Amino acid sequence: KAGVTQTPRYLIKTRGQQVTLSCSPISGHRSVSWYQQTPGQGLQFLFEYFSETQRNKGNFPGRFSGRQFSNSRSEMNVSTLELGDSALYLCASSLAPSGVTDTQYFGPGTRLTVL
């Protein structure tokens, strides 16, 4: 079974631009979570989607948004990029009808650099 796929793997943007990251979950998984990883703040939860519904959202500004499609693929969007948005963005998928009790499988991440 193929793992979680994230595209692109690397991105370079400039301040003020916007960016869209994509995540394809493991086949059959309907929950997709997004995390931001930085050296200073560590791993922080962004949001989680299940069957196209956002069930939880982390403490991030409104510039960070996401969505999930009917095939469970998910995208996250960051508008008006700031230097501090430079990070590794990780996506995780699980069967998870009931939350974290199902194992989350992480993708390799998208490395975003904001110049």
Add this chain to the structure above:
Amino acid sequence: AQSVTQPDIHITVSEGASLELRCNYSYGATPYLFWYVQSPGQGLQLLLKYFSGDTLVQGIKGFEAEFKRSQSSFNLRKPSVHWSDAAEYFCAVGAEDDYKLSFGAGTTVTVRA
């Protein structure tokens, strides 16, 4: 709110020696506890998890962890490390019907020959 503390930022261990990584959590209810490993340039891989039952949990790659409610700890151990165990290790906590994991800051493990 739940939180996780990993007191050790960096640990160096000799190949073949034992390894113990510390994790303390703060959570009001029964926590769901996890250990993940991240190799350079990779995503996170689940080593083991604890939900209930036997407090000593066996995971992949020869790792085990022990849940101690009285100490709010979930320490990870391996009896004999291999050079391939060099990586960053994250402890995480979640709750039933919650949809997020809260991670510790991570412990980087260096294995010397």
